[in-house]
Amino acid sequence: MHINKKEARYSRIYTQLAGLVQKSNSVTAHMATIIAVLHHKMDSFFWTGFYVMENGELTVLMYQGPLACQVLEKNKGVCWAAYATKQTVIVEDVHLFPGHIACNSKSNSEIVIPVKNRQGTIIGVLDVDSKEKGAFDETDARWLEKILTLIGPGSNFIFQDEEQ
Numbered sequence: 001m002h003i004n005k006k007e008a009r010y011s012r013i014y015t016q017l018a019g020l021v022q023k024s025n026s027v028t029a030h031m032a033t034i035i036a037v038l039h040h041k042m043d044s045f046f047w048t049g050f051y052v053m054e055n056g057e058l059t060v061l062m063y064q065g066p067l068a069c070q071v072l073e074k075n076k077g078v079c080w081a082a083y084a085t086k087q088t089v090i091v092e093d094v095h096l097f098p099g100h101i102a103c104n105s106k107s108n109s110e111i112v113i114p115v116k117n118r119q120g121t122i123i124g125v126l127d128v129d130s131k132e133k134g135a136f137d138e139t140d141a142r143w144l145e146k147i148l149t150l151i152g153p154g155s156n157f158i159f160q161d162e163e164q
Contacts, residue, residue: 003139010143013041017150027152032062034147038128039064044135045128046107050115051079052124058083061124069103077101079125082112086122088141092134104129111136113144115151 017037021030031050039048049063051072058072058079072079076099082089091110094100107129115124126148130136 003137006139007143009041010139010147013037014143014147014150017147021150028062030151034150035062035064035126038144038147044130044132046131047104047127047129049127050124051127052115053083053122058124065129066104066106069101072101078110078112079127082114082125083122086114088113088145090136090138090141092136094129106131108133109135111140111144113141113148115148118152 017034020033020037024030035048035050039045042048045065047063047065047068049065049068050061051058052061053059057074060068060070074080075084078089078091078094078097078100089110089112091097091100094102094107094110097110109130109132111128113126114122115126117123126144128136128140128144
């Protein structure tokens with residue numbers, strides 16, 4: 001997708017999501033709404049979901065797309081890389097990423113954004129896969145990071161086992 005078209009689409013999605021999350025104080029509802037809208041509005045999103053830290057494991061919370069890995073092998077793959085570094089990770093070709101966890105062989109590129117609570121603690125990640133190689137760039141990173149700020153605005157959301 002051309003960068004101007006992508007910027008415009010993300011802008012519309014952000015505006016839509018900002019209105020939708022005002023209808024509930026539920027962090028879970030916010031997260032579910034965010035992944036549903038992203039998954040159905042962004043053409044290249046093949047799998048879209050959240051993994052959260054539970055009992056020291058990154059465990060799938062909710063997602064759109066084909067069946068997910070329920071628990072990700074510790075310290076392996078793109079999700080753990082983003083969680084450990086506390087930074088967004090963009091992978092153009094997941095098959096070249098050391099330790100990549102292949103939950104679905106159709107995935108070819110990935111972007112993972114850390115999810116923070118209001119205190120700034122990383123509590124999980126937003127994981128998006130695409131069938132296309134090189135589907136994600138800095139535009140995706142910037143907008144997805146901004147969209148994640150819509151989770152639980154004004155709330156003090158905390159999941160079961162937050163770890164750093």
